[in-house]
Amino acid sequence: MPASRTSRLSVRASPDELVRWNHIARSHGHVTTSDWIRSLLTSAELSGDDGSPISDELRRLRTQLSRVGNNLNQLAHSANCGDAVHCGSVLDEIETLIHRLDRILSRSRKNPSSRTAYRTCDTTVTLH
Template sequence: MSRGRRLTETERLSIAEERSQGVAAGDLATRYGVSLKSVYNAANHAADRQTANGSRPKVIGVRVSPKELQRFDAALARYGVLHRSDALRCLILAADDILRPDEGMTDELRNLSAALNRVGNNVNQVARRLNEAKLKGERLPYTPASHAEIRDLAVLVFDMADQIQEMFRARRRQLNLEVTKALAGLARLQAEQVVEHGAE
């Protein structure tokens, strides 16, 4: 048989069952006339071939630039992941954790926005009084209180910039933890397969 032939669904399920019972991947590859990679793919993904209601799995695709793909592969390499499709499957399964909104960050941004609106309204009032006085040819009413409002706005803007930067850093750390958790088992499994393949 050709080493490049396609396995049937029944063969894939049989391979997965035999691998779970400890049959060597090399023996299965020889018996079914396929590559070791085909055996590993069948074993790794058999559980995903059918959902609880028996429907067929869906194939999805996405277009990316060569640079985006290079960055993705580099990221997978840092996690020790060998196959894009395995990584994408893990990330899809972990999407609920990875993509869950950060409610704490949302609340903090809402509070910062409210504070900015309050101070911004005060500064708008100062600007309006100055503009009206200028149009009437009157002395500009820029008081110490006006100066304090402008200073408060500047302080708030700089504080907000620092707080937002720290929130995004914290969010990134959390996302890195979720991605690491999602891909950790896959990297271990692939490392075991590489060792097993070398021993056969």
């Protein structure tokens, strides 16, 4: 039986936020929004989440994805010119970024993504 709840924690919300939070709580199987928030706080405490903003992580990922996109454009240009293209390291970097993004997303929702990364080319591709 849980300890008696005699203390109160209050959070101010706009009417739109409250509606959205109620909807999210119910969609995750919680009877009340306070039950959902309690579970979020408990899971953050148990996981040792330091509360670093997800937006900072997403900005870093976006920068890395931009670099990967630039590398892919260079590989495509080389392939169109008939050069041998070595894309293994770029695909490895893409796969790493996908896994990082999945970890971030799994922290922000109850059911983590079941996405699987697929390789679509060999390490060396020669186009003529």
